[in-house]
Amino acid sequence: MHELSIIENIFKVIEKAASENDIKKISQVNLKIGKLQQVVPDLLQSAFEVVSKDTLANEAKLVFEEVPVKVKCRSCQKEFGVENNIFVCPNCASGELDLLQGKELFLVSLEGDK
Amino acid sequence: MKIEVMKSVLEANEDKAKEVRTLLKQKKVVMLNLISSPGSGKTSLLERTLEQLGNNIKIGIIEGDVATDKDAKRLQKYNVPIVMINTEGGCHLDSASIEKALGKFDLVNLDLIFVENVGNLVCPTAFDLGENAKVAVVSTTEGDDKPAKYPMLFREAAVALLNKIDLVEHTDFNKDVFYEELTKLNSKLPVYEISCTKNIGLASWLKWLEGQIN
Numbered sequence: 001m002h003e004l005s006i007i008e009n010i011f012k013v014i015e016k017a018a019s020e021n022d023i024k025k026i027s028q029v030n031l032k033i034g035k036l037q038q039v040v041p042d043l044l045q046s047a048f049e050v051v052s053k054d055t056l057a058n059e060a061k062l063v064f065e066e067v068p069v070k071v072k073c074r075s076c077q078k079e080f081g082v083e084n085n086i087f088v089c090p091n092c093a094s095g096e097l098d099l100l101q102g103k104e105l106f107l108v109s110l111e112g113d114k
Numbered sequence: 115m116k117i118e119v120m121k122s123v124l125e126a127n128e129d130k131a132k133e134v135r136t137l138l139k140q141k142k143v144v145m146l147n148l149i150s151s152p153g154s155g156k157t158s159l160l161e162r163t164l165e166q167l168g169n170n171i172k173i174g175i176i177e178g179d180v181a182t183d184k185d186a187k188r189l190q191k192y193n194v195p196i197v198m199i200n201t202e203g204g205c206h207l208d209s210a211s212i213e214k215a216l217g218k219f220d221l222v223n224l225d226l227i228f229v230e231n232v233g234n235l236v237c238p239t240a241f242d243l244g245e246n247a248k249v250a251v252v253s254t255t256e257g258d259d260k261p262a263k264y265p266m267l268f269r270e271a272a273v274a275l276l277n278k279i280d281l282v283e284h285t286d287f288n289k290d291v292f293y294e295e296l297t298k299l300n301s302k303l304p305v306y307e308i309s310c311t312k313n314i315g316l317a318s319w320l321k322w323l324e325g326q327i328n
Contacts, residue, residue, distance in 0.1 A: 002236045002237045005204070005205065013119065013125060017121070021117050085295075086298045087300060105240070106122055109116055109119055110116070111115070113115065
């Protein structure tokens with residue numbers, strides 16, 4: 001369900017970008033998805049197949065890069081990657097962290113023909 | 115040919131959320147987005163909150179429901195304005211539907227709007243509604259693994275409520291596990307243990323609410 005609504009939203013951005021650039025056929029869609037979004041790759045792929053069916057991306061390949069979670073400590077400024085959802089600074093043990101990456105849901109680029 | 119887009123997939127939703135936030139700020143209305151699984155007690159929480167805050171603070175409710183108006187009906191007796199959003203199967207609310215709902219309120223005469231999101235812990239977290247804060251509601255009967263399974267909600271929430279605390283001894287809910295996971299995720303998150311049916315622990319929640327409004 002989550003994956004389907006993400007893909008439906010992706011298509012709004014895809015259609016806009018394609019029409020602005022006069023693209024008639026899309027061959028590849030490149031996404032960047034943060035790990036915190038908890039997207040299941042197989043579900044994303046099947047949602048893409050369903051939604052793309054009657055669009056200019058019906059034969060397009062979906063490629064996505066998962067972005068690891070990275071934060072910066074507010075107390076000691078250390079930047080570090082978050083593993084196993086442990087949001088605690090390994091340097092000073094503070095829990096006050098700013099998220100640098102890991103929440104992305106980005107359409108990076110489209111490949112296609114005019 | 116390749117076209118660089120680099121746009122957020124949720125751009126349309128995020129833009130609309132910004133507009134909602136600006137509107138609410140202008141009208142001096144605080145909006146809270148209640149996120150929980152089905153059955154964790156969002157509607158009961160609203161019932162107790164309306165009973166206890168109803169006279170001092172002018173409250174409006176936006177009810178998100180997948181298919182029915184059952185929750186909205188439960189809240190009718192409190193005589194507060196309620197706008198219903200039926201998502202027709204959709205698993206979350208979005209900022210466009212909130213903007214429409216806000217148009218049905220007399221915002222000048224409101225201090226606080228509760229949005230009861232669709233019961234789901236994943237999608238509602240990803241869709242910004244333009245709220246001031248997200249409130250995570252979990253209950254002891256759902257198990258102690260919610261923070262571990264849904265980290266993003268507990269990172270984004272401004273407060274978490276652990277409901278049905280009166281039932282904890284009848285469940286296998288392990289408070290140590292729950293708090294340990296939560297501390298790893300977000301050590302600054304205030305958590306209030308409450309029971310909406312037994313009226314336990316609600317004072318701290320109401321105090322937190324008053325702090326949001328002032």
